Amino acid sequence: MTDCRYSKEHEYVLLDGDVATIGITDYAQTQLGDIVFVDLPPIGRKIDKGKEFAVIESVKAASEVYSPVSGEVVEVNSELGETPALVNDDPLGRGWLVRVHTSDRTEFDSLMDEAAYADFLKTL
């Protein structure tokens, strides 16, 4: 059973047990435009909530991606090496960025659920 939460920085977290799949939202990919390169952390890297863990390069600019939860990277989306545009085409599916092992569920619980994120987008 997976549950999806969102950050104000437009990242999402899909939680399955204690493994969190992190990516950017459809709103974020639209704002970035055509994505041409994704710089992902190595497996084993510890990432902290609110800190930069990846960089997404669009045609126009480089943008940092901030982690919505803390944890240790257990998997990265290697498909993005050849096909970074997956982040544009399917951000919540094949365009995921990393999977991390999380120990602290309270970080996840403090994020917005889908309805709250939809309301947040309306304020922008």
Added chain:
Amino acid sequence: MTDEPDIATATAPLVRLPLDALHRRMGARMAPFAGYDMPLQYDKGIVAETLHTRDKASLFDVSHMGQAMIGGAGAARAMEGVTPADLLSLAQGRMRYTQLLNETGGVLDDLLVARLPGVEERLFLVVNAARKSADFTLIAAATGPRLKLHLLDRALIALQGPRAAMVLDALLPGVEDLSFMDWRAFDFEGAPVFVSRSGYTGEDGFELSLRADCAETFVTKLLAHGDVALAGLGARDALRLEAGLPLYGHDLDATTDPIEAGLAWSIGKRRRAEGGFPGFAHISAQLAQGPQRMRVGLLPQSKAPLREGAELFAQNGDPVGVVTSGGFSPTLQRPIAMGYVAAAHAGAGATLFATLRDKRIEVAVAPLPFVVHRYVRPTSGKDAR
């Protein structure tokens, strides 16, 4: 042009283009640029817009740029006082690229100067948006009270790409007969349209200056053609970088001179001999001795683009240059960049290094342009530039 809104206007409300409503209706994502609210891209995005320009024809709204007319005998001579171009030899109906220079030969702006057809001496100027008030103050001082400098509040649109001539000729019969850098006035529903066969993409194309209140009708007619699509500033920047064309505020500024910028071709032979423009002593020395650094093309040997401001190093770690424009080329599907590199390291094929997020990246010096120009040059009898 500069990417960032200049400080002076950053807090002022953004100026809206005459075609603002059309851009929004057509799905533009707007962004501030030099004090203007400009279309950065439309729904299809920068990559698709860039490729469409190279394949068919794209329409760009560049009405933020400064346009002016100088009328009166001596206009060309007056403009020679602030630019190194040979404007006395500029034929009627021809246009030239040049720069406004400071006393040390630094570039205050780059601009286009056209000599209107007709016996009366009249020049049409197009300058960069962020520089227009400074430029026109400088030009007004140079032309003096005897000549008339009229700032034009007209729309400026560019139609660029291999289909541009065919599409535009249906609306303005005769434009197909123009050669690269020809300038002529046409009539659109009773209003004059100033047309030059020029652009900032490396493709064949036109820049059209027309009355702001005619712009929407005109653009709507162009867009009705299946080969024409709107493209924004993002695609314009990608296209000009692919074409190796410098962007003011990035690849050119008051600390760069036209020789190291690779623009010596724009300085006429007579002007090199006679001088009479700001920075002549410096420009002469640069021409005689060769510049110490050169603007070059750069091919990062990485998948990640190298951006403006990235430092370049030689094999031994010595700093030898800096990236002034960098991004991803939609046409070549790889990162490309340009920058200034010390002359000893500026030869095509030289290997430099840059650091990107703690990784060492090999960067090859490459000839410009990255994508070959497809200008329609005059076949005979007229100068190409």
